[in-house]
């Protein structure tokens with residue numbers, strides 16, 4: 001395992017980014033820069049990251065970057081990967097997309113995965129369409145309030161990583177901006193292998209979820225500690241990752257109520273709702289085990 005202190009200190013997220021304070025994408029992109037540097041050729045569909053990337057003289061990402069239409073990220077990366085192979089150019093296509101793009105671009109995501117096209121896809125999941133006004137996406141947490149689910153989202157969270165696993169992706173992992181060393185180890189592993197590599201990165205968003213911008217890492221860690229976000233990796237076999245392992249034992253978990261009550265998007269939930277969510281979390285653990 002490469003320690004954070006031993007990684008490159010070259011900055012790929014530049015000062016003056018237009019992201020909100022406490023933005024989880026910035027944390028994830030910094031980690032990506034430390035591991036892959038400019039070998040990562042970013043393919044970015046519409047989302048908060050395109051705002052962070054900026055335009056021309058206000059660009060705040062140093063990666064080579066293609067901004068592409070919403071649904072096309074993995075399809076563009078397929079083309080890039082073929083071109084790199086044919087022309088012998090350096091670079092690993094990295095699709096950096098939000099959960100919204102993974103809804104709207106699901107067909108291209110599924111197609112690239114089924115073909116095992118050579119790329120890394122990272123879905124930085126802030127559980128809603130944030131940059132257009134906090135509309136619910138397929139991965140919005142069950143019962144969370146958004147502008148399109150004012151009484152709480154009725155549908156359960158779509159499990160993208162398991163869906164990619166069922167596509168027989170070469171490498172699949174979940175990660176969290178609260179555990180950057182774990183995310184970095186997974187990026188290191190994804191960098192080493194060829195084929196379709198998928199990482200689902202949990203990315204709590206201060207304005208969208210309703211918590212203070214100083215608490216992004218804390219909220220991300222609470223999600224793992226209460227078992228609502230499970231860190232795992234499939235690399236030939238499926239393993240629960242180290243930060244999540246203690247919470248396989250239900251008695252060691254942080255009470256879900258603490259995670260829920262720390263966020264404005266859940267303010268309307270009753271104790272009964274929280275119990276229902278707890279049951280779903282137990283089922284998820286059982287399925288993964």
Ligand code: SF4
Pocket residue numbers: 019020021022023024025048126130131205206207208
């Ligand atoms: S809305 Fe959330 S994800 Fe988007 S830039 Fe702001 S903090 Fe980052």
